[in-house]
Amino acid sequence: MIALENVTKRYGAQTVVDDVSIRFGQEGVTALIGPNGAGKTTLFSLVGRLVRPDAGRVTVGGLDITRTPSAELAKVLAVLRQDNHVAARLTVHDLVEFGRFPHSRGRLTVEDREHIERAIGYLDLGPFRHRFLDELSGGQRQRAFIAMVLAQDTKYVLLDEPLNNLDLRHMTEIMRLVRRMADELGKRVITVLHDVNFAATWSDRIVAMRDGAVVADAPAREIMRPEVLAAVYDTDVDVREIDGRPVALYYG
Amino acid sequence: MLTEVAPPAPAAPGRRAQLAAAWARPDVRVGLLGAVVAVLVAVYLFTDVPGSLAFALEIRSRAVAAMLVVSTAVGVSTVVFHTITQNRILTPSIMGFDAFYVLISTLIVFVSGSAAFLAVDELTLWLVQVTVMVAFSVLLFTWLFGGRRRSIHLMLLVGIVLGVFFRSLTEWMQRMLDPLDFQVVSDAMFASLTRPDETLLVLTAVLVAGGVALVLPLRRTLDVLTLGEPAAVGLGVEHRRVVMTLFAGVSIMIAASTALVGPILFFGLIVANLAYTYAGTFRHAWTLPVAVLLGMVCLVGGQLVLERAFGYGGTLSSVIDFAGGLFFLYLVLRKGAR
Numbered sequence: 348m349i350a351l352e353n354v355t356k357r358y359g360a361q362t363v364v365d366d367v368s369i370r371f372g373q374e375g376v377t378a379l380i381g382p383n384g385a386g387k388t389t390l391f392s393l394v395g396r397l398v399r400p401d402a403g404r405v406t407v408g409g410l411d412i413t414r415t416p417s418a419e420l421a422k423v424l425a426v427l428r429q430d431n432h433v434a435a436r437l438t439v440h441d442l443v444e445f446g447r448f449p450h451s452r453g454r455l456t457v458e459d460r461e462h463i464e465r466a467i468g469y470l471d472l473g474p475f476r477h478r479f480l481d482e483l484s485g486g487q488r489q490r491a492f493i494a495m496v497l498a499q500d501t502k503y504v505l506l507d508e509p510l511n512n513l514d515l516r517h518m519t520e521i522m523r524l525v526r527r528m529a530d531e532l533g534k535r536v537i538t539v540l541h542d543v544n545f546a547a548t549w550s551d552r553i554v555a556m557r558d559g560a561v562v563a564d565a566p567a568r569e570i571m572r573p574e575v576l577a578a579v580y581d582t583d584v585d586v587r588e589i590d591g592r593p594v595a596l597y598y599g
Numbered sequence: 600m601l602t603e604v605a606p607p608a609p610a611a612p613g614r615r616a617q618l619a620a621a622w623a624r625p626d627v628r629v630g631l632l633g634a635v636v637a638v639l640v641a642v643y644l645f646t647d648v649p650g651s652l653a654f655a656l657e658i659r660s661r662a663v664a665a666m667l668v669v670s671t672a673v674g675v676s677t678v679v680f681h682t683i684t685q686n687r688i689l690t691p692s693i694m695g696f697d698a699f700y701v702l703i704s705t706l707i708v709f710v711s712g713s714a715a716f717l718a719v720d721e722l723t724l725w726l727v728q729v730t731v732m733v734a735f736s737v738l739l740f741t742w743l744f745g746g747r748r749r750s751i752h753l754m755l756l757v758g759i760v761l762g763v764f765f766r767s768l769t770e771w772m773q774r775m776l777d778p779l780d781f782q783v784v785s786d787a788m789f790a791s792l793t794r795p796d797e798t799l800l801v802l803t804a805v806l807v808a809g810g811v812a813l814v815l816p817l818r819r820t821l822d823v824l825t826l827g828e829p830a831a832v833g834l835g836v837e838h839r840r841v842v843m844t845l846f847a848g849v850s851i852m853i854a855a856s857t858a859l860v861g862p863i864l865f866f867g868l869i870v871a872n873l874a875y876t877y878a879g880t881f882r883h884a885w886t887l888p889v890a891v892l893l894g895m896v897c898l899v900g901g902q903l904v905l906e907r908a909f910g911y912g913g914t915l916s917s918v919i920d921f922a923g924g925l926f927f928l929y930l931v932l933r934k935g936a937r
Binding site: 397418420421431432 | 829
């Protein structure tokens with residue numbers, strides 16, 4: 348379990364995460380939704396130990412993140428950030444290799460190589476493995492980063508807006524992969540998503556944040572109601588049932 | 600009877616392909632570069648000997664040792680600095696190291712006159728300069744990175760501002776010096792590699808070796824740092840502790856070598872960027888030695904050309920600054936074009 352207990356984070360006078368207590372990490376995919384500035388990314392940064400909470404406690408698999416060595420946490424929790432700019436020229440293979448760093452500290456063993464091969468195969472990156480990251484399309488790049496996360500071989504996976512800047516086909520492709528990671532590999536995936544329809548289609552549970560607090564937390568279907576979405580996003584959202592699936596209409 | 604038909608022999612890989620494959624290997628490249636350095640050093644040591652070979656060798660091997668120490672300090676610290684800051688057009692001089700060194704020298708002359716400056720024995724001067732430079736960088740670093748606020752960018756920005764401040768202060772003092780004193784100060788402002796004091800050379804070598812000993816065990820962690828702080832933290836790097844250690848190594852190396860030969864950091868920019876291209880990999884196990892070897896090529900080669908081809912006894916650093924400036928422009932323009 349990833350557990351946050353009364354966690355608060357302030358930047359100056361502004362409270363970005365306000366006394367949040369929540370548990371993540373049951374089987375399947377959990378989507379974190381909410382308007383810009385709701386505190387989703389900060390919440391991820393708190394769990395990913397990039398920022399320290401001003402109050403409260405965060406544990407991952409029972410380990411208090413402020414007391415556990417970073418390398419130990421990196422074996423149970425992998426985080427993929429929104430913005431993945433890399434200054435150096437790396438190939439896909441180099442990148443996926445980095446996923447093994449928490450286990451091998453850079454000296455690859457036979458087992459590490461197996462994990463790397465499996466991750467590259469799982470994401471169909473074989474043909475691109477020796478390409479440089481700046482030679483890939485957005486979708487391929489995103490897959491390469493997900494392969495790195497997979498090679499890290501952790502129980503918990505946090506993905507911060509994995510669909511950013513992707514077209515329709517690649518968004519679907521990434522979500523299908525995320526689903527497979529949860530179903531076939533048993534990963535507990537928590538992902539920030541902006542498109543509520545993607546969240547409803549591919550996740551089991553949706554957590555909605557607004558103004559630094561969790562305002563809704565329920566199975567995907569229950570969140571997909573006009574009054575709930577309107578309260579979260581502060582805008583009118585119509586929800587229709589199409590082929591038995593709730594679809595939110597918010598295009599104005 | 601069936602005769603076994605030998606399968607057609609696979610086309611022997613052409614010489615060209617073989618060479619290309621060898622050239623792609625970083626160890627081959629480092630070996631070649633090492634050979635070039637060895638040849639340059641041999642030429643520098645053994646050719647054009649005006650009198651006794653033993654005497655020339657003694658003087659020249661000391662110069663070569665100084666160049667090796669400086670190349671190591673500047674090459675390693677610049678590459679590490681680039682990785683920490685995620686920026687390849689910086690040098691550690693942005694933290695005001697060079698400016699601070701010149702300021703200290705100027706200050707001593709300003710307060711006590713050039714006679715006193717020249718009278719102080721070199722060891723004391725070196726010790727004072729190393730101590731003050733290390734103290735300065737440690738203070739700056741713990742103030743801006745060690746506390747709750749921890750931002751490398753803020754630290755760089757403060758470093759730039761302090762550098763400008765030191766330079767203006769230096770300039771102001773230099774204007775008030777009499778011409779003779781000024782002469783002494785301006786000598787100290789340009790790096791000189793050829794006549795190092797033996798004790799200082801040994802001490803500097805020890806400090807630089809210490810810096811290398813801090814950095815080298817972290818070479819694989821440095822590789823991960825190329826992904827940036829967030830990703831590195833996600834992969835289990837204790838970012839703050841690692842960066843503190845690396846920065847301590849950088850400060851010690853820079854302070855020691857600057858106190859030995861004078862300000863020469865700009866040359867690290869050329870060497871490090873050439874090293875990234877030449878090594879053909881981002882891995883620090885290769886880029887670090889390549890940067891050091893390229894530094895040797897520049898220094899020994901440059902000294903050879905200056906001394907032998909042009910019969911010029913002046914300082915190499917003015918040439919390096921000129922070439923470095925052009926190269927810097929090229930880097931910036933190329934970055935902009937992409």
